[in-house]
Amino acid sequence: MTSIMTKELDSAFLENGDDAERKYRAPALEKGLDILELLARNSSPMTTSQMAAALGRSVSELFRMVLALEYRGFITQMPDGRDGYMLTNKLFTLGISQGTAKTLLEVALPVMKELTRELGQSCHLVVPSGDQIVVVARLESPMDLGFSVRVGYRRRLIDTNSGALLYGFATPDVQAGWLPLLSATVDLERIERFLAKARKGVDQGYIQLASDFVDGVTDFCVPIIGVHGAAAVLIIPFIHIKSQAISTERVLERLLQASDKISQGLID
Numbered sequence: 001m002t003s004i005m006t007k008e009l010d011s012a013f014l015e016n017g018d019d020a021e022r023k024y025r026a027p028a029l030e031k032g033l034d035i036l037e038l039l040a041r042n043s044s045p046m047t048t049s050q051m052a053a054a055l056g057r058s059v060s061e062l063f064r065m066v067l068a069l070e071y072r073g074f075i076t077q078m079p080d081g082r083d084g085y086m087l088t089n090k091l092f093t094l095g096i097s098q099g100t101a102k103t104l105l106e107v108a109l110p111v112m113k114e115l116t117r118e119l120g121q122s123c124h125l126v127v128p129s130g131d132q133i134v135v136v137a138r139l140e141s142p143m144d145l146g147f148s149v150r151v152g153y154r155r156r157l158i159d160t161n162s163g164a165l166l167y168g169f170a171t172p173d174v175q176a177g178w179l180p181l182l183s184a185t186v187d188l189e190r191i192e193r194f195l196a197k198a199r200k201g202v203d204q205g206y207i208q209l210a211s212d213f214v215d216g217v218t219d220f221c222v223p224i225i226g227v228h229g230a231a232a233v234l235i236i237p238f239i240h241i242k243s244q245a246i247s248t249e250r251v252l253e254r255l256l257q258a259s260d261k262i263s264q265g266l267i268d
Contacts, residue, residue, distance in 0.1 A: 070085070121146065
């Protein structure tokens with residue numbers, strides 16, 4: 001009986017697409033989701049006026065929704081006094097309660113802790129989210145000095161060394177889905193440079209390049225390989241500390257060993 005009802009519902013949606021779409025729309029929910037997706041795409045905080053302009057809505061339409069999302073803890077005002085809202089980690093926390101992400105963190109965090117303690121450098125774990133990378137775990141350097149970014153930090157795949165590695169080690173169907181998204185906002189030359197970086201990363205098995213965003217930081221990126229290509233990228237944002245004797249060769253060696261250990265833990 002359930003199967004028959006499901007088929008009938010599917011048929012009704014197909015035959016009466018426009019009517020069904022209007023019947024089952026939830027305008028308030030859609031406005032809230034539009035705001036969350038907009039903030040996720042933008043690395044800078046946005047005011048209600050900026051959100052309204054970007055979404056083609058009025059400020060009055062979004063005002064209550066912004067307050068509701070802030071009250072429920074999904075967005076927050078900037079703590080440094082700047083105007084605008086940004087996403088909190090609440091959506092991320094809800095997401096990692098699911099099996100795959102939770103397993104990744106359970107396997108990766110002990111290895112990352114050991115790595116930071118030995119190398120005296122911070123360590124990040126990033127995963128793909130749409131056409132972006134998002135930091136899902138970090139362990140700060142045990143030293144007095146170190147470089148790290150907050151959990152939940154996002155950037156476009158095409159703007160990051162870790163994004164190039166995720167793309168390079170992705171399956172062909174995932175790459176085919178990403179490429180139009182990445183190509184939508186940049187020119188052909190930029191895409192070609194990104195693809196060349198991704199290919200080189202696959203050939204080497206890692207990416208070691210100066211950060212595009214912070215002077216004095218070198219990104220050491222290695223893939224975490226799951227059943228379906230790269231599940232994540234493990235990163236050490238290396239900074240040279242004069243009191244440390246650790247070499248970049250040792251950093252890369254230990255990072256590759258850590259990546260292999262996490263990858264194996266996901267398969268076992």
